[in-house]
Amino acid sequence: MLxxxxxxxxxxxxxxITGAAGFVGSHLCDKFINEGCHVIxxxxxxxxxxxxxxHLFALENFEFYHHDVSKFVxxxxxxxxxxxxxxxASPIDYLKIPIQTxxxxxxxxxxxxxxxxxxxxxILIASTSEVYGDPKVHPQAETYYGNVNTIGPxxxxxxxxxxxxxxxxxxxxxxxxxxxxxxxxxxxxPRMRLNDGRVIPAFIGQALRGExxxxxxxxxxxxxFCYIDDQVEGLYSLLMSDxxxxxxxxxxxxxxxxxxxxxxxxxxxxxxxxxxxxxxTDDPLQRKPDITVAKRELSWSPKVSREDGMQKTYxxxxxxxxxxxxxxxxxxxxxxxxx
Numbered sequence: 074m075l076x077x078x079x080x081x082x083x084x085x086x087x088x089x090i091t092g093a094a095g096f097v098g099s100h101l102c103d104k105f106i107n108e109g110c111h112v113i114x115x116x117x118x119x120x121x122x123x124x125x126x127x128h129l130f131a132l133e134n135f136e137f138y139h140h141d142v143s144k145f146v147x148x149x150x151x152x153x154x155x156x157x158x159x160x161x162a163s164p165i166d167y168l169k170i171p172i173q174t175x176x177x178x179x180x181x182x183x184x185x186x187x188x189x190x191x192x193x194x195x196i197l198i199a200s201t202s203e204v205y206g207d208p209k210v211h212p213q214a215e216t217y218y219g220n221v222n223t224i225g226p227x228x229x230x231x232x233x234x235x236x237x238x239x240x241x242x243x244x245x246x247x248x249x250x251x252x253x254x255x256x257x258x259x260x261x262x263p264r265m266r267l268n269d270g271r272v273i274p275a276f277i278g279q280a281l282r283g284e285x286x287x288x289x290x291x292x293x294x295x296x297x298f299c300y301i302d303d304q305v306e307g308l309y310s311l312l313m314s315d316x317x318x319x320x321x322x323x324x325x326x327x328x329x330x331x332x333x334x335x336x337x338x339x340x341x342x343x344x345x346x347x348x349x350x351x352x353x354t355d356d357p358l359q360r361k362p363d364i365t366v367a368k369r370e371l372s373w374s375p376k377v378s379r380e381d382g383m384q385k386t387y388x389x390x391x392x393x394x395x396x397x398x399x400x401x402x403x404x405x406x407x408x409x410x411x412x
Contacts, residue, residue, distance in 0.1 A: 088155070197253040206222065226355065267397060
């Protein structure tokens with residue numbers, strides 16, 4: 074158990090996970106609990122859901138704080154690790170709360186870097202493949218600087234993450250802070266919000282409701298999907314490594330959206346048709362990670378095939394209640410809107 078203190082085995086290492094009630098954050102909580110850590114989860118629940126972590130509430134080595142990391146963050150006691158995963162991650166979310174998205178990437182990251190400095194903790198920042206924008210280089214390696222429209226609608230997310238990387242490296246160079254940066258590519262699995270606008274839950278939700286599957290553009294744009302178990306192992310390996318530059322964590326198996334829609338129809342044994350709608354502004358046409366660095370530095374590569382991962386994901390969504398299945402894709406963000 075890497076999370077156990079070598080000198081005092083009875084004292085588990087302490088990790089703060091922001092965005093703990095979200096999709097990836099909740100799985101990270103499980104991982105660190107299983108590794109013997111004391112986990113402090115933090116989330117303001119704008120997009121997160123307590124049901125993702127309710128199974129942890131009874132554990133002595135788990136605690137939860139309802140807090141917005143864009144405001145001052147205080148955690149009593151020592152901290153060994155910080156995993157910063159607080160941020161809206163779907164276009165539906167960050168286009169409705171653009172100011173909050175920018176704030177959590179900038180002010181939130183600044184607060185957590187300051188906390189890491191105060192506690193002498195190692196911090197891993199969740200960046201994204203969106204820092205590459207609509208790429209002119211394929212596949213995308215960490216050396217590619219990206220093609221991002223700073224003032225487009227997606228810029229609130231893309232630039233928040235790019236700034237997040239910049240300030241993290243500034244803290245690393247100026248303060249000698251132990252930092253790690255993960256550029257996360259499309260990830261899927263249980264606990265995704267069914268109607269959050271991302272392609273997998275959108276397609277599965279439409280299929281389960283008997284609706285036609287919506288493909289934007291001509292469907293020839295590509296994505297590469299990484300199952301959550303692989304993603305978590307990659308993130309954990311990066312945190313425990315000595316590598317400080319950004320690392321792509323994703324599955325390099327590429328598929329067109331149109332072909333993926335056909336896979337979903339086959340998986341769900343449905344007879345829905347595929348309908349086409351205009352491509353959103355600045356929607357990237359290609360996504361495929363070059364994971365050479367992850368293989369070399371972390372000895373990591375994804376293990377779960379898309380077929381197996383999608384079977385598990387479909388089983389999870391199929392088990393949702395009727396209320397969850399037909400719930401509006403739009404969460405109520407009214408109390409969080411900054412005008």
